[in-house]
Amino acid sequence: ASGAYPKRVKVVEVGPRDGLQNEKNVVPTPVKINLINMLSETGLQVIEATSFVSPKWVPQMADHTEVMQGIQKFPGISYPVLTPNLKGFQAAVAAGAKEVSIFGAASELFTQKNINCSIEESLERFEEVMKAAREANIPVRGYVSCVLGCPYEGKISAAKVAEVSKKMYSMGCYEISLGDTIGVGTPGSMREMLAVVMKEVPVGALAVHCHDTYGQALANILVALQMGVSVVDASVAGLGGCPYAQGASGNVATEDLVYMLNGLGIHTGVDLQKLMDTGTFICNALNRKTNSKVSQASCRL
Amino acid sequence: MGTVPSALKHCLSYQHLLKEQLWIAEPPAAAHPAQEPQASGLPEYIKIVEVGPRDGLQNEKVIVPTDTKIELINQLSKTGLPAIEVTSFVSSKWVPQMADHKEVMRGIERHPGVQYPVLTPNLQGFHSAIAAGATEVSVFGAASESFSKMNINCSIEESIERFEEVTKSARNMNIPVRGYVSCALGCPYEGNVVPDKVAEVSKRLYSMGCYEISLGDTIGVGTPGSMKKMLEAVMKEIPLSALAVHCHDTYGQALANILTAIQGVNLCAVMEAGNFICTALNKKTNSKVAQASFSTGTTN
Numbered sequence: 001a002s003g004a005y006p007k008r009v010k011v012v013e014v015g016p017r018d019g020l021q022n023e024k025n026v027v028p029t030p031v032k033i034n035l036i037n038m039l040s041e042t043g044l045q046v047i048e049a050t051s052f053v054s055p056k057w058v059p060q061m062a063d064h065t066e067v068m069q070g071i072q073k074f075p076g077i078s079y080p081v082l083t084p085n086l087k088g089f090q091a092a093v094a095a096g097a098k099e100v101s102i103f104g105a106a107s108e109l110f111t112q113k114n115i116n117c118s119i120e121e122s123l124e125r126f127e128e129v130m131k132a133a134r135e136a137n138i139p140v141r142g143y144v145s146c147v148l149g150c151p152y153e154g155k156i157s158a159a160k161v162a163e164v165s166k167k168m169y170s171m172g173c174y175e176i177s178l179g180d181t182i183g184v185g186t187p188g189s190m191r192e193m194l195a196v197v198m199k200e201v202p203v204g205a206l207a208v209h210c211h212d213t214y215g216q217a218l219a220n221i222l223v224a225l226q227m228g229v230s231v232v233d234a235s236v237a238g239l240g241g242c243p244y245a246q247g248a249s250g251n252v253a254t255e256d257l258v259y260m261l262n263g264l265g266i267h268t269g270v271d272l273q274k275l276m277d278t279g280t281f282i283c284n285a286l287n288r289k290t291n292s293k294v295s296q297a298s299c300r301l
Numbered sequence: 302m303g304t305v306p307s308a309l310k311h312c313l314s315y316q317h318l319l320k321e322q323l324w325i326a327e328p329p330a331a332a333h334p335a336q337e338p339q340a341s342g343l344p345e346y347i348k349i350v351e352v353g354p355r356d357g358l359q360n361e362k363v364i365v366p367t368d369t370k371i372e373l374i375n376q377l378s379k380t381g382l383p384a385i386e387v388t389s390f391v392s393s394k395w396v397p398q399m400a401d402h403k404e405v406m407r408g409i410e411r412h413p414g415v416q417y418p419v420l421t422p423n424l425q426g427f428h429s430a431i432a433a434g435a436t437e438v439s440v441f442g443a444a445s446e447s448f449s450k451m452n453i454n455c456s457i458e459e460s461i462e463r464f465e466e467v468t469k470s471a472r473n474m475n476i477p478v479r480g481y482v483s484c485a486l487g488c489p490y491e492g493n494v495v496p497d498k499v500a501e502v503s504k505r506l507y508s509m510g511c512y513e514i515s516l517g518d519t520i521g522v523g524t525p526g527s528m529k530k531m532l533e534a535v536m537k538e539i540p541l542s543a544l545a546v547h548c549h550d551t552y553g554q555a556l557a558n559i560l561t562a563i564q565g566v567n568l569c570a571v572m573e574a575g576n577f578i579c580t581a582l583n584k585k586t587n588s589k590v591a592q593a594s595f596s597t598g599t600t601n
Contacts, residue, residue, distance in 0.1 A: 183593070187560055188343075215589030218557040222525060242593065249589060256553035263524020263554070293553030297521070 006230035008267045010046065012177070012207060013039055013254060015282070016067075017048040017082060019239025021060050022250055023286055029063040031285045033070040038278040039236065040074045043269040044254075048101065051082035052092040068095040080141055084115065086128040093136060100133060101141040101177075102126045104168055106161040107150035110181075114145075123167055130172045142173030143209065147193055148185030148220075158196035166200040175205050177233055180220065182242065183213025183250070187223040194227050207231035210252050212291075213242045217252035218260055225266075232257060237279035238291025253292035255279060343563055348383055350515070350545060353578070354405075355386040355420060359398050361582060367401040369581045371408040374417075378409075384416040386439065390426035406433040418479055422453065424466045431474065438476060439515075440464040442506055443483040444499040447490035448519070452483070461505050468510040480511030481547065485531055486523030486558075496534035504538040513543050518558065521551025525561040532562060550587075 016036050020027060027035075032050070039047050049071060055062030064081065073079060073096075080099040083089040092100055104122055105111045111119050126142075133140045146153075147161045165176045178197065180190075190208075197206065208224040208231075210217040221232055235251030242250045258270050276295050283290045290296060354374050358365055365373075370388075377385050387409060393400030402419070411417060418437040421427040430438055442460055443449045449457045464480075471478045484491075485499045503514045516535065518528070528546075535544065546562040548555040579586045586592060 183589075212589060213593045215556060218553060219560045222557045222560055249592065253553065259552055260524050260554055260557055264526040293551060297551045 005225050005264055005266055006228065008230065009225070009261055010207075010231045011044060011254060011257065011261075011268050011270055012046040012048065012231060012233045013044045013236060014048045014209070014233050014251065015039070015236040015239045015254065017051050017061070018233075019235040019237075019251055021051065021058055022240035022242070023060070023288075024241075025286050025288070026060050027282075027285055029066045029070065031282075032063065032067050035236075035278065035282050035285075036067070036071045036079070038274075038281060040072060040077055042274040042278060043271050044275075045076065045269065046078045046080065049079040049081050049097075052088035052095075052097075053082065053084050065091065065095045068092070068097060083129055085125050086132060089129045089132055093138065097138070099139050099141070100129070101143060102129055102168070102173070103143045103145065104164050105145040105150075105181075106156050106164050107146040107153045109152035110146050110150050113152060119164060123164075123171070126168070127171055134172060140173050141175045141177060142168035143177045143179055144168065145179045145181045147178040147197075148180040148189050149182055151182050158193040161193055162197045162200045165197050165206075169201045169205060175207055175231065176201055177207040177209045177231070179209035179233075180211050180217075183211030183216060185210070185220050186214075186216050187219050190220040190223045191227065194224060194229070198227070203228040204230070207233060209233035211242065212238065212249050212252045218256060221252070221257065222260070225264075234258075236275060236292075237283050237295065239282065239286075249291050251291075253279075253290070253294070255292040255294040259294045347563060348545075350384040350386065351377055351382045352386045352547070353377070355389050355399070359389065359396055361398070361584075363582050363584075364398050365578075365581060367404045367408065369578070370401070370405050373578045373581075374405070374409045378412040378415055383414065384418065387417045387419050387435075389420035389422075390430040390433075390435075391420065391422050403429070403433045406430070406435060418477075421467055423463045424470060427467045427470055431476070436476065437479070438467065438471060439479040439481060440467055440506070440511070441481045441483060442502050443488075444494050444502050445484040445488035445491045448484050448488050451490060457502060461502075461509070464506065465509050472510055478511050479513050479515060480506030481515045481517055482506065483517045483519045485516040486518040486527050487520055489520050496531040499531055500534040500538045503535050507539050507543060513545055514539055515545040515547045517547035518549050518555075521549030521554060523548065523558050524554050525557050528558045528561045 016032060036047055036049055050064040050067045051058060051061040052064050053061060068081065078099050080101050081092045081097045083092050083100040083102065089100060105119065108119055111117065111122055115122060130140060144161060144164050146156050150156050169176055206229050208221060208229055210220045234254035234257045236254045238249060238251055238253030240250040255272060255275050258268055258272050258275060261268050276298060279290050279292055279295050354370060374385055374387060388402040388405045389396060389399040390402050391399060406419065416437050418439050419430050419435045420441065421430050421438040427438060443457060446457055449455065449460055453460055468478050482499055482502050484494050488494050507514055546559060548558045575586050575588055575591050
């Protein structure tokens with residue numbers, strides 16, 4: 001219902017994976033581990049730790065096994081990892097993963113360029129992962145990229161987003177994270193897309209993953225909340241630029257999201273100060289400035 | 302409220318505004334007043350008031366040469382923006398960046414259908430502005446006593462008295478006056494600001510003849526929740542169509558707050574003007590749309 005917000009929002013922290021994966025500078029394994037450990041102390045319930053993809057494709061995540069084995073695993077906190085296929089899934093489980101994520105897309109061209117196959121073929125690969133995950137009692141989160149636009153195809157139909165989301169939900173993903181991969185969405189397109197998707201997937205199983213490339217992320221998230229979505233992905237310090245628009249920003253900053261949710265009286269369980277401290281740590285390690293405006297405003301240097 | 306000068310009427314009627322905006326091919330199918338919501342609950346038309354040349358440059362470290370300011374405003378005039386705040390007739394002792402207010406006012410191109418308001422903190426500034434050719438002015442109040450004292454060295458009540466002198470003269474000359482209320486969602490000195498106080502100050506400005514009240518989240522601390530509460534209080538005193546929001550993005554909340562406030566413009570031209578001034582200031586743009594759209598997002 002418009003105007004009514006959820007009382008609680010689950011914030012899914014994607015900094016260590018989506019964030020670091022898209023940073024120019026690669027951080028050493030101990031820094032990654034410390035980042036995740038610091039995030040574990042902030043009250044966040046879900047921290048995406050790493051990605052079990054081939055280091056040939058994603059060198060920044062080459063140390064996935066070491067990171068997975070090196071982090072402290074706090075009770076009550078989930079540490080999902082990306083697994084693009086069965087091989088990655090098996091490596092993840094062997095390294096101690098208890099939750100995995102799979103990445104689909106609402107655009108054929110994007111899928112082709114990103115993982116070298118069609119949407120249909122990618123779903124077949126995921127089915128293998130789902131089957132193995134089911135047998136191992138491992139929950140699987142599904143991502144759908146390009147929900148509000150594609151860097152290659154441009155406009156994406158909401159019906160296509162709903163179709164892919166439904167397929168992934170039906171195959172067993174407990175949650176579908178809808179990603180505005182290039183941040184082109186605005187409140188209008190977010191509202192329209194969600195209205196269509198919500199006919200196929202219950203809103204309680206939906207999350208939004210908004211990029212801030214055009215500065216629209218918080219406004220888009222606000223609309224999603226108004227429509228009943230209560231799971232939001234974000235990246236500490238707004239880590240992760242946009243690979244499609246040089247110089248542009250990427251993920252929305254967790255600090256800025258939490259600031260907004262706090263102001264709305266929505267419970268997240270996250271300690272904003274500890275989160276900002278974590279952001280400071282990783283920005284120093286990356287030798288870069290934070291993308292979080294809240295952090296910038298709070299810095300007294 | 303006093304008599305509405307005839308010069309003001311086009312500001313209140315959005316159909317008139319549309320006709321004057323050459324970049325709009327035709328008016329929308331349902332020509333309703335600006336605040337009539339669409340099915341999505343959003344207005345069909347939003348008037349964007351460009352404050353870069355005044356509020357923007359005033360708060361930049363680098364002082365920009367007069368020619369650059371004039372060129373910036375001229376480029377903005379071509380974007381379709383209906384209102385561009387040009388400069389500030391304050392003492393150059395207080396605001397050195399605006400010391401060239403007369404030259405800027407006299408030097409800019411005046412495009413038909415575009416308003417070029419200027420800040421006038423008192424009667425002296427007002428007369429100076431009129432002499433330099435200004436046809437619309439703005440006055441700046443605050444919802445916080447501490448902010449008022451620290452910013453303009455007087456209480457809210459005293460500032461209102463000064464503004465009344467301005468609005469009285471303005472009325473005699475048929476010059477529209479826009480009122481600003483700073484610290485609408487928080488004050489750097491007092492912290493929390495009560496919505497009723499914002500409503501009270503807004504009402505004083507509106508009653509003395511300001512055609513529009515711009516509610517400013519001066520330090521950007523507001524969030525959609527506090528924006529909603531504040532607007533609800535102010536809307537008890539002032540019609541929605543006479544309200545504007547001026548949100549700072551200090552905590553990244555601006556667009557979410559604006560969205561809440563509102564439940565167009567030739568973007569390319571605006572971006573070029575933005576690129577021009579950032580090159581002149583030798584700094585990166587703060588606009589994410591520009592960052593995403595220009596290959597480097599940096600100067601030269």
